[in-house]
Amino acid sequence: MTLPPVPPALEPYRLPSRERMRLYGALLLMLVLTATFGRKRPGDLGTRETLRRSPFARIMFMDIGALSTLGALYLVLHGRTRVRVPAALASLAVGSFALLPALAYEDWVALNREHGDTSGRHTGG
Numbered sequence: 001m002t003l004p005p006v007p008p009a010l011e012p013y014r015l016p017s018r019e020r021m022r023l024y025g026a027l028l029l030m031l032v033l034t035a036t037f038g039r040k041r042p043g044d045l046g047t048r049e050t051l052r053r054s055p056f057a058r059i060m061f062m063d064i065g066a067l068s069t070l071g072a073l074y075l076v077l078h079g080r081t082r083v084r085v086p087a088a089l090a091s092l093a094v095g096s097f098a099l100l101p102a103l104a105y106e107d108w109v110a111l112n113r114e115h116g117d118t119s120g121r122h123t124g125g
Helices: 008-013 018-037 047-053 055-078 084-094 096-114
Strands: none
Touching: 008 018, 018 096, 047 055, 055 084, 055 096, 084 096
């Protein structure tokens, strides 16, 4: 199967690579830092009140659910390790906190296989 052309700057992200692993790590780091240091501020309405008052917030909340579902589906259909199904289910509950590490793990296993590590120790087999 021939992959369609992409801009040269995006080529390193097309297939499992160190660049893609770094991207997953950076995104996960931003999530963790935001969750850790982005706590409630004075005047903050809170999640329930924000969702009740803001149509935009409701749409974004639904969008997160849709993206988590697509990410879970991608992981189940394209994943090659035993973590794909549990991680996909977890991503439906906690989104990218589960999806990003699972995608990074899938890439890590693929890179190890590409470099000759066929021991099977990463897939549980």
